[in-house]
Amino acid sequence: MRHKNLLATVSVSALALLIAAQPAFAQAATQPATDVAQDEAEAGEIIVTATRQSQSINKVPVSISAFSQEKLDSRGIRDFTDVIRQTPGITFERSNTTTNISIRGINSDVGAATTGIYIDDVPIQIRQLGYGGGNVYPIVFNLERIEVLRGPQGTLFGAGSMGGTIRFITGAPSMDKLQVYGRSELATTQYGGPSGEAGLSVSGPLVADKLGFAASGYYRRDGGFVDRISSFTGNVVDKNANRTDTYVGRLAVTWQPVESVKITPSIFFQNIRANDSAETWERFSDYDDGVFQSANQVREQSRDRFYLASINTTVDLGGVDLIAVGAYFNRRQSFVQDYTTFDQNLFTGQNRLPQFPDQQAPSDFLVAQKNWTGEVRLQSTTPDSPLKWVVGAFYSHARQTSLQLVTDQYLPVYLFGASNPVPGFVVYDQNAVTVDKQFALFGEATYNVTDTLSLTAGLRYSDTDFRIDNVASGFVVGPTVVDTGRQQERPFNPRFGVNFQATPDTLIYASASRGFRVGGYNPQVGTFCGPQLNAIGYPNGRPALFNSDSVWSYELGVKSRFGNGLGNIQASVFQVDWSNIQQAVGLNSCGFQFTSNLGKARSRGFDVQFEIKPVNRLTLQAEFGYTDAQFLETVLGGPTAQDPLVSRGDRVLGAPWTLSLHAQYDFDAFKERGGYVRTDFDYRARQTKLPAFLNPANGAIDPQLEVPPALAFWSARLGVRPGDFDVSVFVNNILNKSTWTRRERAGNPFEFFRRDIIRPRTFGVTVAYRY
Template sequence: MTTLHHQTGNSVRRTPLLALLLASGASLALIAPSAAFAASDPAPAAPAAQTTAAEPTQAKDDTLTDIVVTASRSGAESLQKVPIAVSVVNVDQITKSNQGNLVDLAKFTPSLSITEGAPGFNKFNMRGLSTGGYASSDTSDRTLVAVYLDDTPISLQGQTPDLKVYDLERVEVLRGPQGTLFGAGSMAGTIRFVTAKPNLTKFFGTAEAGIATTEHGAASYNIRGMVNLPLVSDTLAVRANFYVGRDGGYIDNIGLRNKQNANSNNTYQGRVAVRWTPSSDLTVDGSITYERSIARGLNSAFSGLAPYTILTNGPEGTDDRFRLYQLGADYDAGFANLIVTGAYTDRAIGFDASVEPQIGYFFQDYGSPLTPRTDRYPLFEAPTAYSDALARSLPPEYYQIDQKLKDYMGEARLVSKSGGPLKWTVGVFYEQQDRHLRQDIPVPGFDTLSYMNTFYGPFNVPGGLYNSQTVDKAFQPNDIYSGLQDVNEHQFAAYADWTWHVTDRLDLTAGVRYFNFKEKYYLYSSGFYGVVNGVPLTTNATLKSNGFNPRGNISFKVNDDFLVYGEVAKGFRYGGGNQPVPLGSAGIAGQCTNDLASYGYTSAPLTFGPDKLWNYTIGEKAKLAGGRVTLNVSAYYIDWSDVQSRLRLNCSYFFTDNKGKITSKGLELETSVKATPELTLTLAGSYNSSTANGDIPTVGAFNGDRTPYYPQLTANFQAFYDRPVGSGEMHLQFGYQFQSSQNTTFNNFTTALVAGKLTATGPSQTFAVIPESHNLSASATYNIGNFEFGVYGNNLANGVTVTNIARATYYQVYQAGSRNTLARPRTIGLRAKVKF
């Protein structure tokens, strides 16, 4: 059971902009590869680890620099020669504009949407594959977009760690299912953070500091550094980096919490990597990554209060501690390279919200004979309108979720050498994950102040009063709900991928992945909301699944600068266990029973199975105008079936079932043009139409309804200008990003099954439209010798405001409007960096 739903994602309208987007691409000849703005940095294609302070970062010619990726996991390849839809984000440009959070990645790549409610609480959506928001208490919610740090998956639905984009070679964004090489979590796509590796020959490093001011908010600061140290020349080296920063808050809390700029966030991050090459045939890499993020509030405010203002009576925030240990080796066996990697993840996640409006009715007077008091039920007369004073009188409802996650993974693969007619990769993968979630909702005074004592007491307990712990088996007295979820997962996979170079121009690729998955799921719930007749609800479930997921690809080189390709791939994700829904004839159990019956259920399913999709993509990659222009376009069509869709019941419980089909189709484009040796322009954008293919009763979707939490249109324009000034070099950067509006649900109706047919029964209380966003950013950097000085501004026109909306429903009289997630307003900062 959950009383607070955290949502994330995107949805939309607007079509005129598509014509403008296409016209702009054609007129500028601007349709770039997958590097929306990586191409703007004509630096040598060597890895970042090989760059020192003395080496230039900009080439002084009029052609775009080739970009190298490892997206196919078969070695480094030119981005323009990889026949899949992949984008590359240039980390140096992100750093210059101080846009180094996970959510910033969506600003520079098409078809990716990220919504963030707090650091480490986010959801990734790609290519319109979404059915709604995420529930912070649902351990069975499966990610659709996999996030990797090198070869290690780190994503968790709604809670992917917010690692700062720093000291990386690049970020690769692969669009479309990548199940053959990256597994079940990559059903919609994959994001890869490729770290900079230690340099075995050179000592160098950087140190940087920055400060910023945010409109409506407090000051921010950060310091970061990196050092590369060869210990044994050409044999052993270490590379270490750190980041310490504070993002000033911009939400004021006027409740009993009473704190200005309440949503500040402190981040501590570090990584130590070691590279050892005992021989020319063997390279061993090991690393430890640590991240701690402590947010003192959530990025949300109430729409009925002054801008950037919320009223809660208890603290809110997140606390995320992430530790990752990685070890890998690459051995040249002559005929192929043997690559072995292993990793252990140890993570603890805390989430706190104060949602007392949702339990206000416990403390109100339901009958005129009763006189409100301050020490017992009732606290106040039943209100007819919202009042700040009344909201402050509610006892805090401490909505608390704590999770511990331990993950072990190992992988081994053989990658053939280039040069022959057949290129292949074969591998095996194993992962075990243990996840423990503890949910608790203590409310001070609940046992003695709530209507429980009037409606259900006295109980046979000391004093004749209701006691949450003794009566409803909660973890402690004054608990509305207590719950545990334990998940143990094992998965094994074997995969193979072959490319046949039929001719110098024609390549045929086929791949397949076999998977075998098992999950054990245990749930315990207690407290008033988690019992039936005083008996806690429990679930013990076991889920197994196995199968094959194939892909095929054909590519043809029209010439050395023009590639066309087509791909078909199957995507999948595992199923899971459901939280129980209470059944009965009265109270919450009776309401849940009636809710289930309205959707054709006699009880909630114990488990749900995998869902799957088929993705069809055609695309092209081209270099034009003698290498001064790149143009990459891809179009896709997706059939998604047995969709894992969550049914939220009015009794506040939910469960997931495999219901319905969704069809998604769209167009993606990227272009870069080297207008002059000093000026580079890039444009990236996407159009998506993702709709229900037939009615989907579990989410109240009618045939043709657009999927929620996904924008129909996205666009990103960047301009980069570099030229010598005095004895140094000036770098200017300007950016504009657009996202069209999104809906929070499929439609604006409540629904039920009437005679077996999905029927609208009235207006929805949860439907909302997230407005379109217009983000303007700019930065100026001056390099002189080993020093770099910069100024930057983000969200300069405050064109990005509301990024998510959770409307108040039955508790509207206790809350000042909707709970809106707000983007950071206009921010201007300074930064200074030294290389050594």
């Protein structure tokens, strides 16, 4: 209640002060900000809201990649993995249970998120508690655009955005005309099953200029290409087992009771159901010959469902907009992992397949989020004023539940010599409930010192409170452990910038900004971990608390349009200093881990994006980036106290070079420029130096293995546009590479190697309709 009252008081006080002060610094506006944005959009520029205000991407002093709906469709982007492949300076790792994203070398698979994930103005990222689960990402259908902001966004977007922020922007209901968009697709994957999709979006007025709606529905089936087999017989148990079904729906209504007020309630629903994981076993696969097989004893099915209900209210106060956003995000992710060989090999120390045909050890996971968020902000809207600003307050209450249950009825047989299995034998049973509360005040202003020079300053104050209640029991725990912990912090995050509009088409900017993510608490682990904790210097058990870590980012960039519309370029160089890093310390003797603040790292690099039209009808685009992220000091605490957890000079895991190339040629068919042919090539370089020496239980790659290889993904599309239709044929992964993106031993140094690979060559046809 104290925070809610303070939020209301600050909002009302700020509103009164700013309205009173507005005439002192405002000049007469000759054109509304929305009209300026509309003019820029009609000129072919993507309009973004990275600064909470609508601006051309070429006028925003932030390193940003933006994908309009047209660009998403033309490049055949269907999910977030496709977005990352075409964004410089970012790498992404995904399994059927977790996701890990790295922006400019800042990533972590423990603790709070390093990257903010937003649907419109609502954050949905998850905290990693060490019990599985990862971020969910909206499927790419009928999105107005996607914005990828590189570098810390701690002022306007707060905790969890210290590496960057990714925003999925949905379309607003139309108030004046009917808009229809539909898309269907059929495809087949070499060595695998068929895929297909169908989606329809309709938006239009119910009462002209007063009441509008937007409604959409979408279904997609991604055919599988990994066969699950029996390790005893070699026979296929489930062909194309890793097939996935996706269901998406959205409904939004905008009511404009008076010209200055818009109220938009909406609900977004998504459900992804995977029949089995895409993980392949090297022992049974022939990657060059298109044989992709898994010998899991347990079907690793998963379900990931969320709905997001929100209401956005915008009030035009005359030169100032008041915006209030309230939302409730409810997500439930359940999945199963096969612990059969993991358990057996961990406890026996022998590298072998399951001993018994019906031996199974399922690990059932449940990760649930229930997030309440609210934000109110005031922002200037007079484009000719020398001062542009935004101030606001934010509150969130995020409750997360993480459950894990491992049962293995054969463990008493192979470990103790029992004559018969023991049904329901519990190896591990864990129940953790966390609550992250956050209250923040923020503001950012840009002042035009001259017609060409402006200064930016921003600050965010956060009051964070993290609590956890954890209960653990089972064979590996010993006596039941009940633990409760709390961590509170109050960080400040400033941002400073200098912007120089050298010409009407060229912006040069420099910025320094701080980002952070909140700390947490390590629940107690079982008695099995005592010897190893003692060996690495923790005789009294794991450290209970870990603190927030933070970054300072320094960036110099340029954005320019040239040649009277011939092309444009965006480029930036950066240095990011990462302190007090939250890192996982693995205890592979008992299968647990804890989080501690260990070491610091520095990331340096650059990114470039450009578009050019060298001849009529031909458009060329490219995005490339380089990131050198490495640890600056040696930290001990590996398997023993004398082993380094990280060493000075170790690289933070991630591809140093990223490159995307695109070309499209438009030709006459049905109408002028009604046909097109395009090609897209995406490349992620092999890491040139081994990442840090980490226990395999930490989820990192063992230094005895290769680092992820270079990834090359080439696609092409040929299409025509008869009337309002767009019909095209395509081929993805033309080179038919089965490059692996993740290789692991499932957390056990004696486990068999497994790989996640990219989808083999896929052919298809897409039909889209836009009215």
